[in-house]
Structures are given as C-alpha cells and as structure tokens.
Amino acid sequence: MPGALPSGEPVPADGPLSGVPPRKAGERGFGVYVHVPFCASRCGYCDFNTYTPSEGVTSAGYADQVLEELALASRAVDPPAVSTIFVGGGTPTLLPAAELGRIIAGIEKTWGFAPGAEITTEANPETVTPAYLAELRAAGFTRISLGMQSAAAHVLAVLDRRHTAGRAVAAAAEARAAGFEHVNLDLIYGTPGETAEDFERSLAAVLEAGVDHVSAYALIVEDGTRMAARMRRGELPYPDDDVAADRYLAATSTLEGAGLANYEVSNWALPGGECQHNLLYWRGGDWWGFGPGAHSHVAGVRWWNVKHPSAYASALAAGQFPAAGREVLGDEDRRIEEIMLRLRLAEGLPLSYLDDAGRTAASRAAEDGLLVLDGDRAVLTLRGRLLADAVIRDLT
Numbered sequence: 501m502p503g504a505l506p507s508g509e510p511v512p513a514d515g516p517l518s519g520v521p522p523r524k525a526g527e528r529g530f531g532v533y534v535h536v537p538f539c540a541s542r543c544g545y546c547d548f549n550t551y552t553p554s555e556g557v558t559s560a561g562y563a564d565q566v567l568e569e570l571a572l573a574s575r576a577v578d579p580p581a582v583s584t585i586f587v588g589g590g591t592p593t594l595l596p597a598a599e600l601g602r603i604i605a606g607i608e609k610t611w612g613f614a615p616g617a618e619i620t621t622e623a624n625p626e627t628v629t630p631a632y633l634a635e636l637r638a639a640g641f642t643r644i645s646l647g648m649q650s651a652a653a654h655v656l657a658v659l660d661r662r663h664t665a666g667r668a669v670a671a672a673a674e675a676r677a678a679g680f681e682h683v684n685l686d687l688i689y690g691t692p693g694e695t696a697e698d699f700e701r702s703l704a705a706v707l708e709a710g711v712d713h714v715s716a717y718a719l720i721v722e723d724g725t726r727m728a729a730r731m732r733r734g735e736l737p738y739p740d741d742d743v744a745a746d747r748y749l750a751a752t753s754t755l756e757g758a759g760l761a762n763y764e765v766s767n768w769a770l771p772g773g774e775c776q777h778n779l780l781y782w783r784g785g786d787w788w789g790f791g792p793g794a795h796s797h798v799a800g801v802r803w804w805n806v807k808h809p810s811a812y813a814s815a816l817a818a819g820q821f822p823a824a825g826r827e828v829l830g831d832e833d834r835r836i837e838e839i840m841l842r843l844r845l846a847e848g849l850p851l852s853y854l855d856d857a858g859r860t861a862a863s864r865a866a867e868d869g870l871l872v873l874d875g876d877r878a879v880l881t882l883r884g885r886l887l888a889d890a891v892i893r894d895l896t
Contacts, residue, residue, distance in 0.1 A: 508803070508825030515576040516796070516803040516823045523799035525577050528785040531584040531777050532607055534566060535791030536592040537809055540627075544660040544730070545688075547722035549793035549807050550590045557809050563599040566790045567606045568816040573788050574610045576821075577798055581614040582607060584777035584787075586621075593627040593636075601639030608640075618642055618682075618776040625671040626663040633671075633678035643682040643775070644675045645715070651705040652698040655691045658736070660726070672709040682773055684713035689747035691719050692736040699747050703754040712773030716751045717766050718744040745886050752882065765844045765885050782841045784834075792822075800834065802827045836896045843892055848872075848879035854895060861894040 512518035538559045539550045551557035585607060592600060604619060620643040621636065628636075636644070648668035650656055656665060668685060675683045685706050689699055706714050719739050721728050730736045752762060760768035764782060767775065780787065789796040792812040795804045803826035806812050815822040829837070835853055843849040851873070854862060862878050865871040870884035870891050884891055 508827050511803060511821060511823040511826050513820065515572070515821050516826045517576050517798060517801055520799070520801050520828055525799045526579040526786050528783055529583045529780045530579040530581070530611075531586070531780045531785060531787035532582055532611075533777075533787055533789040533794055533796075534585065534587045534592075534603060535789065535794040536562070536587060536589040536595060537792050538562075538594050539589070539591045540594065541660070541662065542726070544658075544726040545719060545721065547725050548590065551809060559595055561813075562595065562809075563602050565813055565816050566603050569790050569822060570606055570610055572816075572819075572821055573790075577788070579611060579786065579798075581612040581617075583614040583617055584780055585617070585619045586777040588622045591624050591627055592621050593623040593632070597632055597635035597639060600636065600641075604640050620645060620682075620775070620777055622647065623671070624663065625667040628671055628674070630674045630678065633675050633680070637679045642680065643684070644680050645684040645686060645713075645775075646671050646675070648685040648702075648706070649688045650691065650694065650698065651702040652694065655694045655698055658691050658693055658727075659688065666705075669705050669709040672711050676710065682713060682775075683709075683711040684715060684775065685709060685711050687714065687716040687751070688719050689716060689751070690739045690744040692739070696746065696750070699750060700754075703751060707754070707758050712760075712770040713775060714751075714755055714760060714768045715766055716748070716755075716768075718748070748886060749882075752885075761846070762885070763846045765880070765888050779845075782845055784838055784841065800829050802829060839896050840892050843878065843880060843895065844888060846879070848874065848877040849895075851876050851878055854878075858895045865891055865894060 537550050538557065539552050541552055542550060585604065587600060600621065619641045621641055622645045624647050646668050649659055649661055651665050653665045672683050672685060687702055687706065721731060721739060727736065731738050755768040756762060760770055762768050763774050786798045787796060788798060789805070791805065792809045793805055793807040795802065803823045805822045806815060806824045812822045838853050839849060851859065862871055862873065865884065866873050869881055870887060872879045872881055880888060880891065
C-alpha cells in the first residue's frame with residue numbers, strides 16, 4: 501500500500517476502518533462523493549487534483565475503476581441507504597453520460613438509495629448539450645452544478661475558462677428543460693480586472709437563468725498555480741480583501757432580494773433548493789469518497805486516496821484499497837471540526853459544542869456584532885460572515 505501522508509497514519513491492508521472501535525456509520529446521514537479528475541485544460545487558478553490529456557492521463561475505463569473501489573468499500577462498511585451523491589472534479593461531464601450512470605447504478609445496487617436521494621454532478625457549461633443533459637437525467641441525476649464563474653468575457657479570460665460569457669445561463673435553461681429538479685450556478689468574485697459593474701451583470705445573469713441555488717466564492721490564489729506565477733511576475737494584481745467584501749455584500753443584497761436565502765456563508769438557495777450533500781458535510785455526516793485524491797469520513801475516521809490516477813488504478817488492479825493515509829478522530833478533534841463546519845450555517849452552532857474559553861470568545865464576538873447568541877445557538881451576523889474564518893479561530 502502507498503505510504504501515509506505526513507499528517508496521517510498508514511492504512512491497514514484490510515481497509516481504512518480496520519482496527520477502529522466501531523461506531524455506527526451514517527447516524528447523521530450517509531453520502532457518496534465521486535471524484536472525476538479529468539479536465540480538457542487546467543484553469544489558471546485551479547489547484548484541484550486534476551489531469552489533462554497533455555499529461556498522458558486517460559479516462560478510459562474509469563467507471564470500472566470506481567466500481568472496483570465500490571466493491572472493496574461494500575466489504576468495509578454497511579451503512580444505511582445513501583441519501584446524497586455528489587460527482588465532482590475535475591470535469592465529470594467529460595465522461596459519457598452512460599458511464600456516470602453506471603457508477604450511480606452501482607452505488608444503488610450496493611447500498612440502496614434513501615427516498616428522495618439527491619444525486620448531483622458538477623459540469624462545465626461547454627461540455628453539456630441538451631441531449632447529454634437528458635441522458636444524465638435519465639440516469640438518475642436530480643441536481644447539476646454549473647461552473648459559471650462570471651458573465652464577463654474578460655474575467656473568464658483571466659480565469660482561463662473555456663466557455664463563452666452566455667453559455668452557463670443557456671446550459672442552466674437546458675438543464676431545467678431536461679427535467680433537473682435543482683440547478684446551481686457557481687460564481688467567483690474578486691478576479692483581477694473585474695469591476696463592480698461586471699459582478700452586478702453576473703448576478704443579473706444568474707437571476708435571469710432562473711436557478712434555485714447559487715454559490716459565490718472569493719478568488720483564492722493558491723501556490724503552484726499559473727495565476728499565482730502571473731501575480732508574482734507582476735502581470736496581475738493580487739486580490740483585494742476590501743473588494744471581495746464589497747462583492748460579497750452585493751451578492752447578499754441581490755440574491756436575498758430575489759428570495760434566495762443565505763443558508764451557508766457562500767451559498768444561497770430558494771426554499772427547498774439547498775444542497776443536501778453539502779449540508780451532510782456541514783452537519784457532520786458520513787461519506788465515502790471514491791476516486792484519486794478523494795477524501796472520506798466514516799464513523800470517526802478520515803482517510804484520503806492516492807492522488808494520481810495511475811497509482812489509483814494500480815492499487816485497485818492489485819485488489820487493494822487505494823487509500824494513502826488516515827486519521828482516527830478523537831472526541832476533541834470532532835468537537836473542533838463541528839464548530840468549524842456548523843458555524844458556517846445560517847442555523848448556527850449549538851453552544852454545547854463550546855468549552856469555557858469558546859463561550860467567552862462567543863460573548864466577545866456578540867459584543868463586536870459578529871455573532872448573535874440566540875437561545876442555545878450562536879449565529880453569524882452579516883458582518884460575522886465576512887469574518888467567518890477569524891470568528892471560528894477564536895471559538896476553537
């Protein structure tokens with residue numbers, strides 16, 4: 501088996517849950533994440549575990565590999581029925597819809613689906629057509645998340661996105677026509693060269709698309725990316741925190757004014773449109789992650805797979821779990837993680853998760869207008885959402 505990452509421990513040959521005192525899996529729901537690590541090209545800001553054809557990586561046979569890992573997983577855990585599936589990437593929609601459908605069918609055959617199970621795929625707008633979307637819907641997908649990023653062509657160019665400015669809105673309409681129950685558009689704000697008017701046009705385009713969910717994230721420049729190199733050379737300015745805050749306030753005003761509630765710091769939805777898979781993460785549920793570099797969390801154990809597709813395929817061909825390392829979480833680890841995740845939700849954090857120092861910090865944050873202490877819960881204010889990471893650090 502591959503060696504562990506520095507922060508973890510080796511994974512036993514008989515699986516990541518081996519030798520761990522048993523806890524009931526799926527007490528807070530059980531989900532599945534499937535990572536599809538293939539992209540036609542790499543965006544300049546992206547540091548995800550993705551691979552392009554120029555790197556000699558092929559997607560041929562990938563669905564079979566995921567199903568092989570699923571067979572191993574089925575011997576390691578017997579969860580309740582799957583309530584959510586999220587297929588992410590990379591660009592999942594580079595795979596034929598029939599291949600994605602085989603993965604979904606395999607999960608259903610192995611573990612079964614809960615009533616009303618949410619099944620999501622990410623998609624780049626230029627990779628889908630009405631016919632492809634109809635195939636996805638027939639395969640059981642109920643939700644699609646389209647990477648729009650911006651409605652401004654010059655912003656898309658800086659981000660190295662391949663779709664045209666209007667393609668995401670058109671793809672959203674096609675997804676609705678194909679019968680998808682829920683459609684999300686992703687935005688990135690604070691890109692160098694983006695003006696306030698550009699972002700306003702992006703928000704207007706999102707509303708025009710008639711989607712029931714919007715995610716909006718500030719641009720983060722990661723070391724090792726093409727964009728970071730351009731900034732170091734002075735070709736692009738670094739993101740401005742004040743600009744990012746202004747964009748966030750604009751998103752909040754526009755989206756909430758249109759009836760999309762902010763249910764998590766970076767996510768807005770019409771009633772019933774919330775992403776159940778992400779809620780499972782934020783509420784401390786369990787999930788098994790399939791694919792190269794995928795992370796999992798089941799019954800108090802976190803583990804991660806080998807990152808490169810060839811190493812992933814080799815492990816499976818040898819009949820081995822493709823996990824690279826694991827962490828067994830203690831009670832204090834789990835408590836801190838609960839604070840970090842739950843405080844981001846509009847429903848807030850139960851105060852019972854805070855120790856004495858955390859309660860004192862929560863009182864200070866309330867005095868500073870960052871939190872509202874509502875009965876037995878702490879809830880971020882709008883200003884608190886702007887400073888969420890700092891508030892969370894103080895509470896932990």
